Amino acid sequence: MKIVIIGNGMVGYKFCEKIRKKYTSNQFQLTIYGEEHRPAYDRVHLSEYFSGKDVDDLLMAPAQWYATQDIQLITGELVIAIDPILKTIKTHKGTIDTYDKLILATGSSPFMPALNGIDKDGVFAYRTIEDLQQIERYGKHVNNAAVIGGGLLGLEAAKALMDMDLETHVIEFADRLMPRQLDAKGGEVLRLKLESLGLHIHTSKSTKEILGKDKVTGLSFADESLLACDMLVVSAGIRPRDELARASGIAVGNRGGIIVNDQLQTNYSDIYAIGEVALHKEMIYGLIAPGYEMAEVVIADIAGISKRSFTGFDMSTKLKLIGVDVASFGDSLDATEECAAIVYENTAKGIYKRINITRDGRYLKGGILVGDAEAYNMLLQITQNHMDLPENPAELILGTRDAKPATSRQGVEALPNTAQICSCEGVTKGEICQAIVDHGLTDIAMIKKATNACSGCGGCTPMVADLLKQTLKAQGKEVKQSLCEHFSYTRQELFDLIRVHQIQTYNELLGRFGNGDGCEICKPAIASLLASIWNEVILKQSTIQDTNDRFLANIQKGGSYSVVPRIPAGEITPNQLMVIAEVAKKFKLYTKITGGQRIDLFGAQLHELPLIWEELIAAGFESGHAYGKSLRTIKSCVGSTWCRFGVQDSVGFAIEIENRYKGLRAPHKLKGAVSGCIRECAEAQSKDFGIIATEKGWNLYVCGNGGAHPQHAQLLVADIDKKHCITYLDRFLMYYIKTAEPLTRTATWLNKLDGGLDYLYDVIINDVLGIGEQLEADMERLIANYHCEWKHAIEDPDFRKRFKHFANCDEGDPYVKFESLRGQKKPVEWGAII
Amino acid sequence: MERTNYEHDLLVGEQEMDWLKVGNKTDFPDNGGLCFKHENLQIAVFNFTNRNEWYACQNLCPHKMQMILSRGMIGSRNGEPKVACPFHKKAFSLKTGECLNGDDCSIVTFPVKELGGDVYVGLRQRAIAIS
Secondary structure (H helix, E strand, O other): OOEEEEEOOOHHHHHHHHHHHOOOOOEEEEEEEOOOOOEEEEOOOOOHHHOOOHHHEEEOOOOOHHHHHOOEEEEEOEEEEEEEEOOOOEEEEOEEOOOOOOEEOOOEEEOOOEEEEEOOOOOOOOOOHHHHHHHHHHHHHOOOOEOOOOOOHHHHHHHHHHHHHOOOEEEOOOOOOOOOOOHHHHHHHHHHHHHHHOEEEEEEOOEEEOOOEEOOOOEOOOOEEEEEEEEEEEEEOOOEEEEHHHHHOOOOOOOOOEEEOOOOOOOOOOEEOOOHEEEEEEEOOOOOOHHHHHHHHHHHHHHHHOOOOOOOOOEEEEEEEEOOEEEEEEEEOOOOOOEEEEEEOOOOOEEEEEEEOOOOOOOEEEEEEEOOOOHHHHHHHHHOOOOOOOOOOOHHHOOOOOOHHHHHHHHHHHHHOOEEEOOOEEEHHHHHHHHHHHHHOOOOOHHHHHOOOOOOOOOOHHHHHHHHHHHHHHOOOOOOOEEEEOOHHHHHHHHHHHHHHHOHHHHHHHHHHHOOOOOOOOOHHHHHHHHHOOOOOOOHHHHHHHHHHHHHOOOOOOOOOOEEEEEHHHHOOOHHHHHHHHHHHHHEEEEOOOOOEEEEEEOHHHHHHHHHHHHHHOOOOOOOOOOOEEEEEEEEEOOOHHHOOOOOHHHHHHHHHHHHHOEEEEEOOEEEEEEEOOOOOOOHHHHOEEEEEEEOOOOEEEEOOOOOEEEOOOOEEEEEOOHHHHHHHHHHEEEEEEOOOOOHHHHHHHOOOOOOHHHHHHOOOOOOOOOOHHHHHHHHHHHHOOOHHHHHHHHOOOHOOOOOOOOOOOOOOOOEEEEEEEOOEEEEOOOOOO | OOOOHHHHHHHHHOOOOOOEEEEHHOOOOOOOEEEEOOOEEEEEEEOOOOOOEEEEEEEOOOOEEEHHHHHOOOEEOOOOEEEOOOOOOEEEOOOOOOEEEOOOEEEEEEEEEEEEEEEEEOOOOHHHHHH
16 A cells, blocks of 8 residues: 655654555655654754754654665655645656555644735744755844744744844743643743843734844834844744645635544545644644654554544643743633632742642642643652542642652552553553563663653653653662662662772673673773772773763863963963973964863874873873862962962862872862952852862861852861861762762762761761771872872873874874864764765 | 784685774673774674683664764663663674664674784775765
8 A cells, every 4th residue: 555645844754754664655655744854853843953963863763764664755845736636746856656545744833924024034933944944044143033923832932033043032822821831821931031041022912024124233122112133933823734735625624724623634535634733622732742643543544453543632831931931731711610729929030820729639640830840740640640639639730848849759659550641652550550560671771662652752761760760669670879780789889899809800890799891881880989989090000981081071062172281270381381382382272271270181092192291291290180079279369479368378288188189089070269358259159069269277168069059168177277178078079989970070069969968077077987987097008099190191102102083003093173263173063974 | 003913714605794903802892892993894702701702793883873872871771782872871782783772773784703812803895885
């Protein structure tokens, strides 16, 4: 049987993918037509194009995929006519094709209102990659932009414009943002939150005219007000692309859309319509999940295996808009007699939550979440599965004092097997748990492969992880915090095993306490343990180190490396600066000042690294360990030697500390800082350890963090002298190194430490465990074993010869390529080499 | 690369395979890999010292199109030998070339033989076209 699909968008693609999972080309021959030149791409994540994803990342599958699946893909060709009687189609090139079954997945186009001036330059739709490329090009030459439409897509478009550093205005006809999903209060909270992020929002505005001579210069509104803008993006809703159907005698609705029955058949039973073009019971579904469900129904119908029906679809949705979580589910706006609303509002934090429950308090009907949508998955499940509510339903949305909301953990167990966990692919709890048991699955990747869950938007991943944990537990399988499949010990247990048994190498540990061949999780973790315990030359076991540690440099895009010499506390002489400049010039390196007050040299090829270091070491530089999970820098302010406010010599102390702990390997990288007075110019409170000068001595802060989850360091002890400060630091660092899980920064470690800061104080200062002296001695041994790894590497011919790309010739990698940017070089983009 | 006597031995019964000597096993790090250039092809060859086994694959990681896999960390999953790309930790089976993280991309693998200390990679016409 030959199936022709018109429209190579997400739904058309998904139809092909789903049918090929079950049937070969001998059973169903597939041809798919797309009018765009590229194969189907992910429109849901279109705005990620602006945050750095390239076009290939957005493709649903590359063109080769269609070939390997034996699907004929015809892009850049528009189908202009269908003859439902002869069962043929015709393209704009005059090609005629025949079909047994025809699938219309022509999608929708953006609705462009009939405003005066809509055809001016600088007015864009937001729908295709071409639209985005045009917006990107035009946006480079303007300062501000407006978006007509404050719905989902309009706000997505606004985010894209903000990412381009444009002053961005959103115009909404209704009295609030996202009127289809949010109530007045929810819209208001979202508005305040987005305004605080720099977006300008104008609601209750009816656009009258687009101003400007040839190109847009502004907008005028029905209330006589004006807004100047250099660019306009219109996102005023969608219109189904039903013109082909209409012209071919296929029945369409009064307001557009191809009319379909519960099997998605049109008035011709061999012609189906799916996705945004289908009009089912007067509804157009502008979301991706219902489109995928429609594809399933059609496949079942064509294959004749089951009588599956499309019975409408829940339009619940959760997304992140410009960094703000927004969700609506079930009857989100319901305010009928049968429903009562419970509302939680925290304007200061930009949080609004509303749930609609039946008057008898037994069932959840729907709701809205703005600013905090963590409870979404669970609330959706309770709604869809008609589950009984707890005695006090308000608990579902009130932030409980425990870290986790009461619902989320006990949650997955309470769900019935029919609960749909992955709505993109329509996978139920029962199917996931069955697959875990039947196939002995043990991680998310395996579940993804076996069931397709988590392969769409990924929003269900946390619930799938919970299901996995719970199912394994129910089977009596141990859910232990073991390192990986090769070692059934925690990091702390391995730390003790290595010490007690005096184990020096990874292989020895694997042979005695592990199994298999190791992996990219246990090898670097154990390499770090060995380094933290013995501080041996890491190059001796180079193949268990992460790439950066293996080549003592940081790998960058394109496969070149960057080099960071140590500049303790950021103090550097003009002569040293000249050495760095000479080296950078000689090897044509890109140079940049790092956040840690030193200089990073980028773009070195593997074989150049020893040559570069030879020169740096000859001039007195040492490795900066920027490649390791180890001490990076001690940042400092200029302190009392120069600063009129300084009360202590912060630079001197920072140099002393950096030299003391340089090369120290830990579960994760370590950063420190010393400030010369309370003004805190060195930002010591954002570091793993920070020292701030006082009139009487020094205050020691610990466990701060910048990064993805910033956290201020906490004061451990105040007004101590240098000697005590170093003793406590020795103990603190060593205790962290011994007890933290791999890749855990000090802040996260403290957050998980039973007893928190008080307990840490007892261990470090009061020495309640009686290990203070031991910790100090351990640290002394590590410090005594310090060596510059690069000095070692260039002096040992065996180590040195590893620094080349090809083992059988001296050439560098011909695929390492650079282009120029602002007078220096940069690597070519991902994928540009092949 | 020159044909050696060993290669003639190897070729018996392996008509469709072109066996190329890439180096000696003493060149290799224990439980690690090296990259070899053959015409325009880059081949990553791995020495699984603990298993006394050899594997080879394309040096190109298909995820972000980077010539890098020889610098990847090797190991196993449920006994299946694998290599993990240093860039984003995509892991590939060295037996089937399949991506073990559930992604769609896969790599080409090559047979490897060690004879008298020398290491040979078997190339088929199909494989050479990948470069």
